[in-house]
Amino acid sequence: MYSSKFLETAKRIIRENPEVFEALEEYDRTRKLRKVSYRERINFTIDSSLLSQFKNYCRDKNINMSRLIEKHMKEEIRG
Incomplete structure (x- = not known):
């Protein structure tokens, strides 16, 4: 019972945050951890x-x- 709930939760987390798990897979291959979330500079005009x-x-x-x-x-x- 406990293991099935854990598995369901793990699958949901993977489904909701695929970029995190892709970064971990890349780390397994390269031993380098890339940023999961990049920030971007933007320009716009306001008062x-x-x-x-x-x-x-x-x-x-x-x-x-x-x-x-x-x-x-x-x-x-x-x-």
């Missing part, structure tokens, strides 16, 4: 006043601007 306020807000709250933007992007996508 300069808003940017200034956002920078000040993040600095005052000790929040990483990129992480906060990512969080809101994910929330927007999920709906």
